Each structure stands twice: as C-alpha cells, then as structure tokens.
Amino acid sequence: MMEKVVGSIRNSKERIKETLRDLTSIVGVSGTEQEVVKYLKEKLTPYADKVEVDHNGNVIAIKYGAGQGPKLMISAHSDEVGFCVKNILPNGFIIFDKVGGVSDQLLLGRKVWITTNKIPGIIGIKAGHMQTPEESRKVKTTRECYIDVGLSSRQEVENLGIRVGDPIVFQSDFMEMADKNLISTKSIDNRIHCAILIELFKEIEGLEFEGTLYGVITVQEEVGLRGAVTAGNAINPDYAIVLDTIPAGDTPDIDTERSLPVYLGRGPACPLADSVSGTMIFNHIHPKVREMIEEQAEKANVSLQTLTLLGDFYTTDAASLALTNKGVPVGIVSTPRRYSHSPVELVNLNDAEGVLKIVKGIVLDNGTKDLSFI
Incomplete structure (x- = not known):
C-alpha cells in the first residue's frame, strides 16, 4: 500500500x-x-x-x-509579465512598451519571442567598445531600448506578421537544475x-x-x-x-x-x-x-x-x-x-x-x- x-x-x-x-x-x-x-x-x-x-x-x-x-x-x-510592440520604425527596428512589473536591469542583450508564433528578436545593446564610462554604468529603460529582428524595413517586419500591440516575452528554456526538483524558466x-x-x-x-x-x-x-x-x-x-x-x-x-x-x-x-x-x-x-x-x-x-x-x-x-x-x-x-x-x-x-x-x-x-x- x-x-x-x-x-x-x-x-x-x-x-x-x-x-x-x-x-x-x-x-x-x-x-x-x-x-x-x-x-x-x-x-x-x-x-x-x-x-x-x-x-x-x-x-x-x-x-x-x-x-x-x-x-x-x-x-x-x-x-x-512581458512587453508589447509599441511601434515599428521605418528601418525595421521595434520599439516596445512594458506590460507588468519587469525590471529594466533585465533588458539589454536579451533574446525575445515576438507574437504567439515566437518570432525571434534581440533587445539591442551598444557595443562595449563604443560605450562611454557613463553609458556602461547606466540602466536603460524600455523607452531607450529597441528590438532587432534582423530585417531592414517596416514592411519586412510586418510581412512576418508582427503588428503594433503584439506580445513580447523573454526567450527562455525549461532548465532542470542538478536537483531535478528545481526548475528554472x-x-x-x-x-x-x-x-x-x-x-x-x-x-x-x-x-x-x-x-x-x-x-x-x-x-x-x-x-x-x-x-x-x-x-x-x-x-x-x-x-x-x-x-x-x-x-x-x-x-x-x-x-x-x-x-x-x-x-x-x-x-x-x-x-x-x-x-x-x-x-x-x-x-x-x-x-x-x-x-x-x-x-x-x-x-x-x-x-x-x-x-x-x-x-x-x-x-x-x-x-x-x-x-x-x-x-x-x-x-x-x-x-x-x-x-x-x-x-x-x-x-x-x-x-x-x-x-x-x-x-x-x-x-x-x-x-x-x-x-x-x-
């Protein structure tokens, strides 16, 4: 029993x-x-x-x-929590808004999924070689960030099916720790x-x-x-x-x-x-x-x-x-x-x-x- x-x-x-x-x-x-x-x-x-x-x-x-x-x-x-598409710029970069309580410290250099179809994107970060000492210490807000989907025009981005208001989340895998009872994602x-x-x-x-x-x-x-x-x-x-x-x-x-x-x-x-x-x-x-x-x-x-x-x-x-x-x-x-x-x-x-x-x-x-x- x-x-x-x-x-x-x-x-x-x-x-x-x-x-x-x-x-x-x-x-x-x-x-x-x-x-x-x-x-x-x-x-x-x-x-x-x-x-x-x-x-x-x-x-x-x-x-x-x-x-x-x-x-x-x-x-x-x-x-x-996550983000949403605020606007698509003429050069294909995406501006986004925050939805819920996400820390700005998490933003730069992160991979993201856009829309429920999980279109891949990257929250851009200025090359460290080009940053001033002040920039290297600064925490940027969502209003100062952008998402790169690897395309060069608004039309190309829209052709992927991305529209203003679409959801965005951090890309994350389902990771089991050394103790298999612990899960991170x-x-x-x-x-x-x-x-x-x-x-x-x-x-x-x-x-x-x-x-x-x-x-x-x-x-x-x-x-x-x-x-x-x-x-x-x-x-x-x-x-x-x-x-x-x-x-x-x-x-x-x-x-x-x-x-x-x-x-x-x-x-x-x-x-x-x-x-x-x-x-x-x-x-x-x-x-x-x-x-x-x-x-x-x-x-x-x-x-x-x-x-x-x-x-x-x-x-x-x-x-x-x-x-x-x-x-x-x-x-x-x-x-x-x-x-x-x-x-x-x-x-x-x-x-x-x-x-x-x-x-x-x-x-x-x-x-x-x-x-x-x-």
Missing part, C-alpha cells in the same frame, strides 16, 4: 512538471492570454462537469460535489499553479466531496488583478483560495529573516497580510480560511511558511477577490520562487506538490468548517 502512495506522489509531481513545461512555453502576456486559455480549457474539460471561458478570458471549470455545500473557488492566473509566476489546478481536477475525479468546486484561472492579474473581479462577481463563491507564487528571500542579496522569511524547498507559503507600497491595495486573509489552510497542511504533513509582506510591492488576486459581491472570505497558498518576473524564475516542485496536497484536502473537507468571522 505504501508503495502505491509513493508512486502516486511521484506521478503527480511528474505530471505537474510536464504540464509546467507546456505552459511556460506559451506566450501569454497580460491582455493576450488566448493561447494559454485554449490550452487550459482543453486540459480541464475531461475532468470538469463544465468549463466556460468568459468574455475577458477567465477559465471557469466547475465540478459538482455529491451533496449540498459551499461554493469553493480555487484560482490561479494565466498571464505573465520564464512565467513560473503563475503557470505553476495553472498546472497544479489541472492536477487537482485529475486527482479528485471519482472522489466525493460536498458543495461545488470552481477552478478558476484568471486573466490580467499582473496589471491590476482585473480578471479576479469579474470572475468573483459572476461566481459569488462562499469562500476562495488564491494560488500564486511568492518571492523567496533565501539569496545572498536579501536579509532573509528580517525582510522575507521564505525559503525554497521548505514548503508552501501562506502570506497572512500583504500590500502594495504607496497604494490602498491591502489584503488580510480570513481567519477561518487560515485555519483551513493550516489544518490541511498539518494533516498532509506539509511544512507551511507563514509571513506578512506589508509595505513592499506584493499582492495577489485575493486583494480584489475579497471585495467582490458582499465580500468573500479569502486565503492564499503560495509556491516560493526565486528571481521573480525574470526569464530564470526558479521553483522547487516539492513545494508545488505541497500546495496540491493542501488544496486537495480543502476540497475534500469542503463544508466542514463554519465560515463566520467570529
């Missing part, structure tokens, strides 16, 4: 890895998530009772339980949880639970938590769990214990409160949903890293989802990842597997906990 359990665990982790490989290969910048949405709908349909895609692109997979019970929404977001934020949501629907097939599960994959999270608002208003869940990545603080350039006590490989994280500095965006998870998360982590023998991230620049769909309708009790379960919003995001699949165990337990125990605030 133990051998079967271990084999199942290995299989679920391997399936998450392979789904993540597929998902991170897709170009899906905020506002242009169509290819990701197509993939997710196809993969969820065999395991859900119904799968819908709303006008904005939110994927809503519905699984009905065996009896009456709460409406539980578990969500992740499909979009990734682009858009782990938040394709890892799209993969987990697909695996969740597979694993609950044939199992009984009460109420209704809404597996939701939202759009445009990276540019204002927009998809969660429309999805939350349409579903009106009794409570919700938001799945998202969270920065890991365990690198030499961060004072881990003081600033960001999150470690890769030590289990999922649960940010209890978060906010975006300089704005009114604030979220504090619901006390009863926190209890659920902590109880399921203990039940599944999964280490849970709890923390607050106030006064920094971190938030999730939970901040907007909690305010939909008459208010939704919301909790967050996060997978730690290093090097956020870069082409080399790094994740530990053991942490992702822990997220799956927690949310699976919450689904199977749906309706057993009173959601009253006091």
Whole structure:
C-alpha cells in the first residue's frame, strides 16, 4: 500500500512538471492570454462537469460535489509579465512598451519571442567598445531600448506578421537544475499553479466531496488583478483560495529573516497580510480560511511558511477577490520562487506538490468548517 502512495506522489509531481513545461512555453502576456486559455480549457474539460471561458478570458471549470455545500473557488492566473510592440520604425527596428512589473536591469542583450508564433528578436545593446564610462554604468529603460529582428524595413517586419500591440516575452528554456526538483524558466509566476489546478481536477475525479468546486484561472492579474473581479462577481463563491507564487528571500542579496522569511524547498507559503507600497491595495486573509489552510497542511504533513509582506510591492488576486459581491472570505497558498518576473524564475516542485496536497484536502473537507468571522 505504501508503495502505491509513493508512486502516486511521484506521478503527480511528474505530471505537474510536464504540464509546467507546456505552459511556460506559451506566450501569454497580460491582455493576450488566448493561447494559454485554449490550452487550459482543453486540459480541464475531461475532468470538469463544465468549463466556460468568459468574455475577458477567465477559465471557469466547475465540478459538482455529491451533496449540498459551499461554493469553493480555487484560482490561479494565466498571464505573465512581458512587453508589447509599441511601434515599428521605418528601418525595421521595434520599439516596445512594458506590460507588468519587469525590471529594466533585465533588458539589454536579451533574446525575445515576438507574437504567439515566437518570432525571434534581440533587445539591442551598444557595443562595449563604443560605450562611454557613463553609458556602461547606466540602466536603460524600455523607452531607450529597441528590438532587432534582423530585417531592414517596416514592411519586412510586418510581412512576418508582427503588428503594433503584439506580445513580447523573454526567450527562455525549461532548465532542470542538478536537483531535478528545481526548475528554472520564464512565467513560473503563475503557470505553476495553472498546472497544479489541472492536477487537482485529475486527482479528485471519482472522489466525493460536498458543495461545488470552481477552478478558476484568471486573466490580467499582473496589471491590476482585473480578471479576479469579474470572475468573483459572476461566481459569488462562499469562500476562495488564491494560488500564486511568492518571492523567496533565501539569496545572498536579501536579509532573509528580517525582510522575507521564505525559503525554497521548505514548503508552501501562506502570506497572512500583504500590500502594495504607496497604494490602498491591502489584503488580510480570513481567519477561518487560515485555519483551513493550516489544518490541511498539518494533516498532509506539509511544512507551511507563514509571513506578512506589508509595505513592499506584493499582492495577489485575493486583494480584489475579497471585495467582490458582499465580500468573500479569502486565503492564499503560495509556491516560493526565486528571481521573480525574470526569464530564470526558479521553483522547487516539492513545494508545488505541497500546495496540491493542501488544496486537495480543502476540497475534500469542503463544508466542514463554519465560515463566520467570529
């Protein structure tokens, strides 16, 4: 019996890895998530009772339980940070705008994919031989950069199928580290949880639970938590769990214990409160949903890293989802990842597997906990 359990665990982790490989290969910048949405709908349909895609692109997979019970929404977001074509110059170089939070330090000399067809390009960099000392130290912004696709006119570029507004992402491979549980690539934020949501629907097939599960994959999270608002208003869940990545603080350039006590490989994280500095965006998870998360982590023998991230620049769909309708009790379960919003995001699949165990337990125990605030 133990051998079967271990084999199942290995299989679920391997399936998450392979789904993540597929998902991170897709170009899906905020506002242009169509290819990701197509993939997710196809993969969820065999395991859900119904799968819908709303006008904005939110994927809503519905699984009905065996009896009456709460409406539980578990969500992740499909979009990734990146860029879009701002203009094509007469000489064939492309000017671009930033979509979401990408650091300017990542720009120069990077390979990129343009459009969902992955047309190759390069963010140009002035030859080091020709740079002044001041130029060699300067971090250029997107407005000072250009993309070279190796053509010499606007017409040639347009003939490739590139148009103003088309998405651009950093080119990135799917790299397994020496420890095969560690994966580095682009858009782990938040394709890892799209993969987990697909695996969740597979694993609950044939199992009984009460109420209704809404597996939701939202759009445009990276540019204002927009998809969660429309999805939350349409579903009106009794409570919700938001799945998202969270920065890991365990690198030499961060004072881990003081600033960001999150470690890769030590289990999922649960940010209890978060906010975006300089704005009114604030979220504090619901006390009863926190209890659920902590109880399921203990039940599944999964280490849970709890923390607050106030006064920094971190938030999730939970901040907007909690305010939909008459208010939704919301909790967050996060997978730690290093090097956020870069082409080399790094994740530990053991942490992702822990997220799956927690949310699976919450689904199977749906309706057993009173959601009253006091």
